[in-house]
Structure formats: structure tokens, C-alpha cells
Amino acid sequence: MRRRSFRLQLALRFGLTMALGMTLVALIGYLALRATLDRQIDASLLAVASVQAGSVTDDPSGVMRFYEWDLTVEEVESLAGLNRYAQIWNESGESLNRSRLLTEDLPLDLEALEKAADGELVWRKARWQERSLRSLYYPLARLGDTHAEHILQVAAPLDWRDRTLRFAALFLLGLTGLFSASSFIGSWWLADRAVRAVGQIATEAEEIGATTLGRRISVHAETEEYERLIGVLNTMLDRLDTAFDAQRRFTADASHELRSPLTALRGELELALRRDRSPEEYRRVIDSALEETERLTRLVADLLTLARSDAGAMRPRLQETDVAERSRTAVDRMAAAAAAGGVTLSVSATGRTSISADPELLDRLLWNLVDNGIKYSERGGEVEVVVLGTEETVELVVSDSGPGFPAGAEDSMFERFSRADAAHTSEGTGLGLAIVRAIADTHRARVTARNEPAGGARVSVLFPAL
Numbered sequence: 001m002r003r004r005s006f007r008l009q010l011a012l013r014f015g016l017t018m019a020l021g022m023t024l025v026a027l028i029g030y031l032a033l034r035a036t037l038d039r040q041i042d043a044s045l046l047a048v049a050s051v052q053a054g055s056v057t058d059d060p061s062g063v064m065r066f067y068e069w070d071l072t073v074e075e076v077e078s079l080a081g082l083n084r085y086a087q088i089w090n091e092s093g094e095s096l097n098r099s100r101l102l103t104e105d106l107p108l109d110l111e112a113l114e115k116a117a118d119g120e121l122v123w124r125k126a127r128w129q130e131r132s133l134r135s136l137y138y139p140l141a142r143l144g145d146t147h148a149e150h151i152l153q154v155a156a157p158l159d160w161r162d163r164t165l166r167f168a169a170l171f172l173l174g175l176t177g178l179f180s181a182s183s184f185i186g187s188w189w190l191a192d193r194a195v196r197a198v199g200q201i202a203t204e205a206e207e208i209g210a211t212t213l214g215r216r217i218s219v220h221a222e223t224e225e226y227e228r229l230i231g232v233l234n235t236m237l238d239r240l241d242t243a244f245d246a247q248r249r250f251t252a253d254a255s256h257e258l259r260s261p262l263t264a265l266r267g268e269l270e271l272a273l274r275r276d277r278s279p280e281e282y283r284r285v286i287d288s289a290l291e292e293t294e295r296l297t298r299l300v301a302d303l304l305t306l307a308r309s310d311a312g313a314m315r316p317r318l319q320e321t322d323v324a325e326r327s328r329t330a331v332d333r334m335a336a337a338a339a340a341g342g343v344t345l346s347v348s349a350t351g352r353t354s355i356s357a358d359p360e361l362l363d364r365l366l367w368n369l370v371d372n373g374i375k376y377s378e379r380g381g382e383v384e385v386v387v388l389g390t391e392e393t394v395e396l397v398v399s400d401s402g403p404g405f406p407a408g409a410e411d412s413m414f415e416r417f418s419r420a421d422a423a424h425t426s427e428g429t430g431l432g433l434a435i436v437r438a439i440a441d442t443h444r445a446r447v448t449a450r451n452e453p454a455g456g457a458r459v460s461v462l463f464p465a466l
Contacts, residue, residue: 007195008188010188010191011187011188014183014184015181015187018182022176022180026173026175030165030168030169033168037161038161041134041161042136044084044156045154046136046138048084049086049138049154052066053142054143055067056097062147064147064150066099084154085101085102085155087102087106087152087153087155088140088150088153089150089153090149091113091114091149093108093110096150104129106128106133107133108153109124112135112137113137115137116137116139116151118139119139119142120139121138121139122136123135123137124137128155134155134156135153135154136154136155137151138151138154140152197219197223197226200220201217201220201226204218208237213240213241213244215237217230217233217237258296258299261292261295262292264292265289265293268289272285299431302432305364305435305438306431306438314361316358316361317358317360318357318358320354320355320356321356321357321359322353323353323354323357323389323396324347324389325353326363326366327347327385327396329363330363330366330385331370333367334370334374338374342378342381343373343377343381344381344383345374345382346384346385347384347386347387348384350388350389351388351390352390354465355394355464355465356443356464358442361439361442365435365461368436369385369436369459369461370385370398371432372398372459373400374400378401382400383398383399384397385397386398389465391465392464392465393463393464394465395461395463396462396463397458397459397461398458399459400457401455402456402457403455403456404455404456407451414433414434433449436459436461447459448460
């Protein structure tokens, strides 16, 4: 699809709008001027007709004489546009008298003559000697019965009126073109100024790449009109920078975590192949390799779970689920591991504990929390699972008697590859609590962590009640 220039569109629209507006104003102005001139001509014809009618009917003998100025030929020519011609007709259309300036009869409109004979004042336009005339048919019967059958025709040439209208039309047309062109040029200039700023912002944005995400857009940042746009772009760059940084750290940590078991596995296998060994030695190598393989399997499964969460592909199959019941099941499954570490498990529940959740994801969340508690609790310790139900929420609390979280690092424990020990010497993938938060987010739950006053860690997941 062909893209159109914003500057051209804006300039054309402004130009066309101005052209239409000016055309309308010009048309109204032209019509108003023509109507004004016509009213003035009609008023002058009526005034001249009244004077001439009085002069024609003034003589008691019935002789009809026009009231006329004695003018020279030069004066007549100079006043040609202001001349008023007069002629008298009878009802049958015969010319009875005409003014001195007339060299031939005025054009006669028989319909107008008939109406004037009935006592009406009638105005008409006609062509005469290649000129336009405006005529008034004035019945002399209005001044007495002596001239009851006579009609006075007074005419005015329209040359000056037509010239004035032509000049006005050309002037208004030129004015319309001038304003339209000025509007087009001005809007083009204005759009160019506006688009230029957008282009500069786009240029700065294009220069920001994966290796320069720390840069921010600064051009026109002080301009009120672009302040919000630049703020939105810089905020988006902040989010991208944070996401890229987290992704880089995640990739680096994942590489490190994968490298360790693979290195150990390869070392043991290479060592076993250097010479022939007894069946017991081979069994020990195979058991160690199997242990590292299981660790890799858990790590890859956790990575896939988080990748699905990041991609928005972790779509829970929601159904009514009893958190207390799933907690008891999880504790039963972890009982053997807890007994091997000398850790006691307990479950308690109060209130209504049903929520809308995916049972498999909820089991995964419980497994990670309980497993973490067992892992960090010393022999003789305890991991307690408590489910507290209310009308609005269901809270799942898992607490242990271990060393707790590092001071001030409670929130960071939900980050990927984060462990309570900075040396990363403990067992596990370092992704358990990150998966807990991902599953909680999927269920619109809020997860928090803190240390108990008496010692040990406490993790709480607050679900909306069913």
C-alpha cells in the first residue's frame, strides 16, 4: 500500500479548506454587491421617473416635456455611465416622446407595458445598442387621468455596474487564490517543522540498539508537545533495558548451571574409560552420572517452565481446587525426602480453602515450596504448611526452621538462579522460587517472603477465593 506524505496531506487539506471558505465568502460578497448595486439603480430609476413624470404632466395643455439639463457633447460623453433615458409610450406601444439623449427608441417589453398600464411599477432588463439596460415602466395614471393611457419608461445603462462586478469578481478570485496558496505554503511549512522533530526523534531511536540500550532520547525532550511521546519511548527503553539485562543474566546463569553438571558428568565418564575397572567402580560412575543427569533434567524442565511463562504460553486449565487437600497430598509425597533429612512436615487448614486453579501447576508450586523448606532445614527441623481461607482470599503459608533468607534479600529470592547461599553450593537449580512466582502470577496471586522473628523462612501465596 502506497504511503502518503503527512506534509502534503496537511497542506492540501488546509489549502482546500481555505479555498472552499474563501470561495464561499467571495460568492456571498459578490452576490451582496450585485444586490446592492441593483437596489441603487432601481432607487435612482424610481427617483428619476418621479421627477420626469411630474415634469411631463405639469403642463395643463397636455404637452409632455422632459426635465433635462443643457449639456455639451463632451459632458454627455463623460456622464455616459450615469445617463438616464426617458421615453413615453401609449398603451398600444406607440412612442409619443423621448428625451434628447435618445437617438432611437428604447427596447420595449410589451408584457411590462401591459402590466404598467394596469397601474403597476415594472422593472425589466434588456439589450440595447450592444449595451445592457435596466428599465422602469412607470404608469402616468398615478398623477391624474389626463395621461391615463401613457406609460413612462426610464432606463439606465448598466456599463459601470457590470464593470464594477467584473472587477469585484476578479479581485475576489485573486484574493481566494492568494489566500489558498498562502494557506498551502504555510501549512506545508508548519507540517515540515512538526515532522522534522518527529524525524529527529526517530533518528535517535534508530541509533539505539542491543548494545546501546542505556541511551535515552533527549532531542525535543523539553518541548511540551513532545514531552509525553519522548517520556513513553524512554520508559519503553527502560523496560527493554531491564528485560535485556535480566535475559543476559539469565542466559549467563543458565550456561553456568548447565556447564557444572555437564563438566562433572564428562569428567567421571572420561575417568572411567581410561582403564578397565571393576563392576563396583562402574556402578559408582553410573550412579554418579545418573545423579547429574537427573539434575540436568530438573534444570531443563524448570527452564522450559519459565520460558513458557515469559512467552505467555503458561495457560492454566482452571477448575475448582482445594488448596488444603493438594497441600496434604504434596506433604505425603515429600514425606520420604523429609524423613531422610530428619525434617518433620505438618499441614493445617482453616476456613474455606477452595480456589479456581490449575491442579498440576498448584502441585508444582507446593512441591517447590516444601522442597525448599526441607532443603534448608537442619536435621530435627520442621516445615509447616498452613492454609488460611476467608470469604475473599485463600492464603498458603510455607515456613521452615532453617537459617532464613539473607537480610534485605527477601524480594530478590524470587529472581532466577537466586539461592540463600551466595556461593551456590546448595542443591537445586536456583529456579524454584522463580517458578513459584510465575505460577502465582498466572493465577493472579500475590507471593511474598520474609524471615520469621524466631528464625526460619516464611513464604506466603495469597490467592483470590473461589
